Every structure is written in structure tokens, then in C-alpha cells.
Amino acid sequence: EAGVAQSPRYKIIEKRQSVAxxxxxxxxxxxxxxxxxxxxxGPKLLIQFQNNGVVDDSQLPKDRFSAERLKGVDSTxxxxxxxxxxxxxxxxxxxxxxxxxxxxFFGPGTRLTVL
Amino acid sequence: GENVEQHPSTxxxxxxxxxxxxxxxxxxxxxxxxxxxxxxxxxxxxxxDIRSNVGEKKDQRIAVTLNxxxxxxxxxxxxxxxxxxxxxxxxxxxxxxxxxxxxxxxxxxxxxxx
Numbered sequence: 001e002a003g004v005a006q007s008p009r010y011k012i013i014e015k016r017q018s019v020a021x022x023x024x025x026x027x028x029x030x031x032x033x034x035x036x037x038x039x040x041x042g043p044k045l046l047i048q049f050q051n052n053g054v055v056d057d058s059q060l061p062k063d064r065f066s067a068e069r070l071k072g073v074d075s076t077x078x079x080x081x082x083x084x085x086x087x088x089x090x091x092x093x094x095x096x097x098x099x100x101x102x103x104x105f106f107g108p109g110t111r112l113t114v115l
Numbered sequence: 116g117e118n119v120e121q122h123p124s125t126x127x128x129x130x131x132x133x134x135x136x137x138x139x140x141x142x143x144x145x146x147x148x149x150x151x152x153x154x155x156x157x158x159x160x161x162x163x164d165i166r167s168n169v170g171e172k173k174d175q176r177i178a179v180t181l182n183x184x185x186x187x188x189x190x191x192x193x194x195x196x197x198x199x200x201x202x203x204x205x206x207x208x209x210x211x212x213x214x215x216x217x218x219x220x221x222x223x224x225x226x227x228x229x
Binding site: 044102 | 119121147149151156157158159160161164166204206208214215216217218219220221222
């Protein structure tokens with residue numbers, strides 16, 4: 001079974017530029033998550049989709065971050081404009097919805113450096 | 116919201132020794148506690164999990180314990196091997212079905228010295 005795919009793996013941009021990340025979850029997984037992982041910290045949830053609807057975006061900085069999952073499959077996360085503090089690894093994860101406890105499968109992440 | 120604290124932040128053990136990582140959580144509504152291993156350049160991978168109605172779970176060299184009253188849970192790795200070297204994250208989760216809010220700890224960097 002193919003895992004969660006993310007691209008690009010690395011991105012370097014100047015502050016105030018825009019950037020987009022792409023995620024393709026495991027086939028059949030209805031729920032998709034985007035996390036931000038700052039160096040030396042645990043992942044922090046930015047947004048959670050179930051199919052193509054948003055379940056939780058309470059920690060998404062909506063003035064600069066946006067995400068969509070138009071057909072309930074792959075997803076994009078955008079930052080516009082980027083700030084220095086956005087430097088982090090952006091992780092995408094997906095899960096099946098089977099009962100109360102659903103294992104999340106993570107992709108390799110996109111490492112963003114904002115200069 | 117939920118707050119998860121994790122200790123220690125770094126841990127060095129000799130190969131064959133045991134390693135213990137401890138976490139505490141704040142929200143008594145949390146009902147699922149997964150542990151993840153993250154190797155360099157990779158995403159976290161689930162290694163074991165425990166539900167709130169269970170006090171202990173073991174899978175080969177790895178075991179987790181949960182004390183709901185004290186809001187503590189721990190990861191125990193026995194007979195450590197060099198390939199166990201990685202960053203380990205505990206997490207606390209509440210929810211059901213499609214909605215599951217997971218809060219991660221700050222991570223423990225485990226180094227197993229051959």
C-alpha cells in the first residue's frame with residue numbers, strides 16, 4: 001500500500017513570498033490533517049478535513065494560511081505572505097474513519113525555510 | 116485545550132538497557148494515547164497506542180502504561196538496540212469517529228549507544 005505523498009520535500013523562499021504544499025493521502029482515507037512541526041517541537045495541528053469538509057481549523061492562522069481539499073482526495077496548503085516564523089516542517093497525515101480510535105499515517109513532510 | 120508534557124527531552128542509554136519516557140496530560144476527556152517514533156527526515160510513525168479503558172499494553176520490547184487518575188502515561192523500551200535511536204513523541208487524543216483532536220508532546224531524542 002502506498003503511503004502519504006507530499007511535495008516538494010524542501011522549499012526555500014524569501015519572507016513575504018508565497019508557497020504551496022501538496023499532499024496525496026492513502027487511498028480510501030477520508031480524513032486528512034496538516035501539521036506544523038517547528039524544530040525541536042512536536043507536530044501542531046493546523047487543519048483537519050473529513051472528505052472535503054473542514055472539521056477543525058481553530059489553530060490555522062487564517063490571515064496568511066489557507067488549505068483546500070476540493071475532491072475529498074488530495075489537498076494543498078498555502079502560505080501567503082510567508083514570515084520568518086513559518087520556517088518548519090509541514091506534515092500531512094491521513095486516517096480511515098473506523099470507530100473511535102484512528103491511526104494517523106504521516107507523510108515525509110515538506111521542510112520550509114523562510115529567509 | 117489539552118496540554119501534554121514530555122520528559123526527558125534527551126535520553127542516552129547503552130545498548131541492551133531499558134529506556135523510559137514519561138508524559139502527563141491535562142484534559143480528562145482524552146481517551147486515546149498514541150506513541151510515535153520519528154526518524155531523521157521522515158514523518159512520525161505509530162509504534163504503540165493505549166486506550167483510556169486499559170492500564171497497560173505490551174508489544175514485544177515496547178510497553179505503555181496509563182494512570183488515568185494521575186493523568187500520566189509512559190513508554191518503556193526494553194533491550195534497546197541502535198535502531199531504536201530516534202525522536203519519540205507521546206500524544207493525547209479525544210474524540211470519536213472522524214473528529215479526533217491529537218495533541219503531541221515536545222519529543223524525546225533517544226540515543227542508544229552500541
